[in-house]
Amino acid sequence: MQPDVVVVGAGIIGAACAEALSAAGVRVTVIDRGTPAGGTTAAGEGNVLLSDKPPGPELALAQASVARWPKLLATLRDLLGSEQAEVEWDAKGGLVVALEHAEALAEFADHQRSAGVRADLITASDALELEPNLTPDVTAAVHYPDDAQLQPVLAATTLLAAVKRRGGEVRGDVAALGIRPGGLRTSEGFLNCGAVINACGPWAGQFSERVGAPINIQPRRGVVLVTSHTPFTVRHKVYDADYVGAVESGAADLQTSTVVESTRAGTILIGSSRERVGFDDTMRVPVLRELARKAVRLFPGLARVPVMRAYGGFRPYAPDHLPVIGPDPRVPGLWHATGHEGAGIGLAAGTGQLIADLFLGRPPVVDPLPFRVDRPEVTPCT
Structure with a gap:
């Protein structure tokens, strides 16, 4: 037909x-x-x-x-039935943390609340209760209960x-x-x-x-690290406050910000990078090192967790x-x-x-x- x-x-x-x-x-x-x-x-x-x-x-x-x-x-x-329609939906919530510039994070969350987003400003000690493996260098955090993953x-x-x-x-x-x-x-x-x-x-x-x-x-390339199976867990989707700036930026050169989350498979995903390099899919070691370095700064215990692989892809970027x-x-x-x-x-x-x-x-x-x-x-x- x-x-x-x-x-x-x-x-x-x-x-x-x-x-x-x-x-x-x-x-x-x-x-x-x-x-x-x-x-x-x-x-x-x-x-x-x-x-x-x-x-x-x-x-x-x-x-x-x-x-x-x-x-x-x-x-x-x-x-379709539950088995065929399984997409690993996880309404885990998100946690955005600041290691510095806590005022900017609070201001951003305040603007979002005015648009109807649930964005709960919490203290550093509250953040460590939600994520015990976080670095104690966190100065402030915002909890987003409606963030999810699939x-x-x-x-x-x-x-x-x-x-x-x-x-x-x-x-x-x-x-x-x-x-x-x-x-x-x-x-x-x-x-x-x-x-x-x-x-x-x-x-x-x-x-x-x-x-x-x-x-x-235009294509905008990104890379993600995947750890081996580990008992180290991250309960929420956690990223540093720099991530918002990287998302909003239109710069062509490399930008990285820390994004860390666990998967149901028992691995941990570590991102993220952004750069406009056309459709060049070369895996650049300095990018991988930068992602790993920033992730360890946010979760020091990740230094003991081996990275199993890395993968990259192209995002559709509008100016x-x-x-x-x-x-x-x-x-x-x-x-x-x-x-x-x-x-x-x-x-x-x-x-x-x-x-x-x-x-x-x-x-x-x-x-x-x-x-x-x-x-x-x-x-x-x-």
């Missing part, structure tokens, strides 16, 4: 858009030039965060996503399983070549459809050029740090859902809902205007 919509990109964002549309009765086909959930999603940590976002459109989308994720997962369990590949494949259960199709190793009236040209032939969603992540800029509607989405979500006025039938950078896992549920709302003409879950494609930072002047 001919699909109504073809989603190009089977990562977490494409999967969430496809799931939300299929739940509303839209016929969906998802294609990916590689393995579904095998690109940026496979290189993610699984962050579902409010704590790193200042008041504004992205925080509003994050709040909608945090509210939607548990309901969406319950729907998926009802549809396993990104499991989440994406579960969303795609729901699409298939509802009669949709998911096809890997199929490249999108261009849009023609009536559908999409692919490496496997022409797909008739009414709309195409560009959910290509860091490659969304390349795809947009191919279809004649370029958007300024104004806002996703691109919605229709493209330049090419009839073309939609975009990209530019989430390192927040795609957490923002996916809200993004899928927003795409479905706009596509079906429903009241949108958040104001779509800030995410429109025809904004100067994203659409080059012609």
Whole structure:
């Protein structure tokens, strides 16, 4: 059966858009030039965060996503069964700590509270009670009870399983070549459809050029360390206050900040780094050393825990740090859902809902205007 919509990109964002549309009765086909959930999603940590976002459109989308994720997962369990819908959801909460500049951390949390975020300023001794392995050099901390974590590949494949259960199709190793009236040209032939969603992540800029509607989405590389199985535990998602600045920065050179969390597998994930190096996937030892050094400063006991491996990936970076979500006025039938950078896992549920709302003409879950494609930072002047 001919699909109504073809989603190009089977990562977490494409999967969430496809799931939300299929739940509303839209016929969906998802294609990916590689393995579904095998690109940026496979290189993610699984962050579902409010704590790193200042008041504004992205925080509003994050709040909608945090509210939607548990309901969406319950729907998926009802549809697929508990075993197939297991995504390792963990509402563990987040802890942001300051080793210096405690005033700036408190001010940031105060602004978030004004936007409805639960951000509880606590003392250093309170932080050590929550995380006994923290360095005693902590001067202040903010507890975010609504931060959560999930396993990104499991989440994406579960969303795609729901699409298939509802009669949709998911096809890997199929490249999108261009849009023609009536559908999409692919490496496997022409797909008739009414709309195409560009959910290509860091490659969304390349795809947009191919279809004649370029958007300024660039890859931003990040690296994560993974320890061996260890009894050393981190109860929350813990990061230092510098992380917010790194997320908001548009600098191309290397930036690192400490992010540490345990997984259900008994390992510890250590991040994070950001640098714009194109699609160069070289693993640089100085970056790994810097991540390890900063993690040990935050959790001194990690010095005795061996690192098992490291992995890296590319995040879809938009110059104004806002996703691109919605229709493209330049090419009839073309939609975009990209530019989430390192927040795609957490923002996916809200993004899928927003795409479905706009596509079906429903009241949108958040104001779509800030995410429109025809904004100067994203659409080059012609």
